[in-house]
Amino acid sequence: MDTEGYILRTIDYKDTSKLLYVYTETGIQSMIARGVKKMQSPLRHLAQTSNRIMMDLSSGKLPTLKDATLIDHHPSVKQDLVRSTVLSVxxxxxxxxxxxxxxxxxxxGxxxxxxxxxxxxxxxxxxxxVFELKFLFFAGYAVPLRHCHVCKSEEGLAFDVHEGALVCANHKNPNHHYYEAEIYRPLRYYYYVDVLNFEGLSVDKPTLxxxxEAVNHLHSMHMGHTSKAKKILNSLID
Ligand SMILES: [Zn+2]
Incomplete structure (x- = not known):
């Protein structure tokens, strides 16, 4: 029982098994969880999405999950529609x-x-x-949110949607769409905050x-996949 993992996704496999895609410190590990759909399987409740587990795997490219213990199944998240959808995103x-x-x-971590x-x-x-913006940085797409991304000026800033970056008054393009401070300041906070110190800004609904929309745009610029869970979540804001 030596590998810690977090289950990102499960797919039914044959009659009684599942394929698990588990995030670990070495990346995404896929595995077969044999027989876990049987009522009497001891791993039945462990082999679920968004569970954090300790795993014992067989060797090979597509290993079998031999044994597992539960670290956390995050009940307070799973029982809440918004929180559980956030986790799905x-x-x-x-x-x-x-x-x-x-x-x-x-x-x-x-x-x-x-x-x-x-x-x-x-x-x-x-x-x-916070996750979405930091994930962009993690994936190699820095989002300049402290100063103009061209000249580093902090005068007359606005967030250029097309550039995905802050620009100063001198570097504004009249054909571009901009967000002003009431949008880029919260984005800056989410991007740089230490998540353990996160406190919501209690922004109003239209601002949220x-x-x-701004974060979705940044993701559509840089990320290939459009999230199904994100569409559900967006509908919850309306
Ligand atoms: Zn500038």
């Missing part, structure tokens, strides 16, 4: 966007801290943007909606 983001070269120990905060925050929709 994150599961999809990791599943579809991490690659072999990424710094997995770093992301795995961040994921664990993030879920701890998700359990208790009163602002899960804002917290999601615009913030999500």
């Amino acid at each position: 994150i599961n999809e983001l990791i599943y579809y966007n991490v690659s072999a070269e990424d710094d997995h120990p770093k992301l795995f 961040f994921l664990k801290k993030f879920i701890e905060v998700l359990k208790t925050t009163d602002h899960p929709m804002e917290l999601l943007m 909606k615009t913030l999500h």
